[in-house]
Amino acid sequence: MKISAIELYEYDLTYAHGTYAMSKGRSARQQPSNLVRVVTDDGIEGWGEAATLSGNYLPVFAAGTRAALRELAPLLIGQDPRRTSHLQRLMSSVLMGQANAKNAFDVACWDIFGKSVGLPIAELIGGVLSAELPIFEAVPLSSVEDSIAYVQKRSAEGILRYQIKIGDDPARDAARARAIAEAFPEIFFFVDANAGYTLLEAQVAMRALDDTGMFFEQPCRELADCALLRRTGRLPMIMDETVLNHADLYRAKYEVSAAAVNIKLGRLGGITPTVALRNAAQDLGMHFAIEDVWGGDVTSAAVSHVAASSSPEHLLHTSFFNDWTNEHVAGYQPRMKSGRGAAPTGPGLGITIDRAMIGAPVASFS
Structure with a gap:
């Protein structure tokens, strides 16, 4: 061929x-x-x-x-x-x-x-281990009122896991994240600075959120700053933008003491390197999210196959970006239902x- x-x-x-x-x-x-x-x-x-x-x-x-x-x-x-x-x-x-x-x-x-x-891609990369995928969505930076309204709307569709965007003013960020979480005690929230904080800002934000137990994703751009932050803060940390290869993964665990890592197909180069890094994370006993940088139906399908073939004991959640976007080139498939997703069962990506x-x-x- x-x-x-x-x-x-x-x-x-x-x-x-x-x-x-x-x-x-x-x-x-x-x-x-x-x-x-x-x-x-x-x-x-x-x-x-x-x-x-x-x-x-x-x-x-x-x-x-x-x-x-x-x-x-x-x-x-x-x-x-x-x-x-x-x-x-x-x-x-x-x-x-x-x-x-x-x-x-x-x-x-x-x-x-x-x-x-x-065969569907999931069967070629280990077989389906997670038939129902926990789906999360991001809460963009906005006012407390708009953020709460967003969670109300999306939770009515069944989404029960949210990433709260932070990374500007640490005191305001922490107050907003706390207000959102307190408004929905039954929902799982974590915060994500997208590497927007300096070390000092991250220390202020983490201290302000210390009693919430929220996971704290990629607070600083440099992995070394995240490692320094981990020494003074108690919140579990998720590494994202700084993890590009196996060496970064090991540093995330053994230098940052990261609880989890966010693995994105578009940041690594496709299903091939993503599966390799995912398998290494599983071997290291780390938790992870499987997603991508952005995308529509095709991206959502690719992500779903990697997520579905992941160990459910290690998979935190995944994202279907076609729920975040309006354009649907494959009939809005795969589709989230009641906060859960699944990989298509047709050959290859399983979409048309x-x-x-x-x-x-x-x-x-x-």
Whole structure:
């Protein structure tokens, strides 16, 4: 089996709940996304997605991802899509980093692999261990009143796990997080600064929230600052943006004493490296979330397969980004129901792309 053609598509994903606001003024109402269609010489097609959150969230931005997709696509023509580790090495031999673009091609190749053998991706990466996935959503930075209204609305749909965005003024952040949590004592909350705090700010916020027991996600940009914070604070910590490889994972556990890690396909480069890091986290006895940087139906499907094949004892939760966004290129599948999700059971990703929704490709390679 060989890759005979690749098509690139572009579209915008608008946030379904108004403005998605994070620390230090980072916000957006829509984000650019990219779909790749990889076709083999025997007619099997696979789909992948690469979406960006913003250029000041991670060292990646929309135009850079689109340029990287065009750089990598010709390299994959003539390759066997089932040799995903080989393709990872091949892409890295041309571009260092650019994990977000590599993610789209890696997912598309796993989609092809699954379709070629008539199995969902989850079965190819260990089998389904978590048939019902706990789903979480983020509460963007806003007023206490707006935040409480948001949780009321989404909890009526069954969501019972929320990530409260913080990372600006630590005293106000802590007061807001406490007010939200006190308004919903039956709901699980944790806070996420998205690396927005200095060490001093993080110390103030953690001290103010000390008695809540909330998990504290990625308070500072530097892993070393997070390690220093852990020595003076008692809240369990989740590492996210600073974990890119196995070395970072070990440092997160043994230097930061992190209770958990957030593993994102687009930050690592696809299903192949994500499964490797997830398995290492499981071996280390760490808890983790499985998600992505941003995305729609295709991203949600890819994430669901990795989450479903994860040990339920270690899986904190996952996210279906197609619940966060308005555009649905695969019929709004997979779908969250009553706060739980599941991986599609069809071959590959298990979803069908509506070509009428995405228009003509912006670039083609053969």
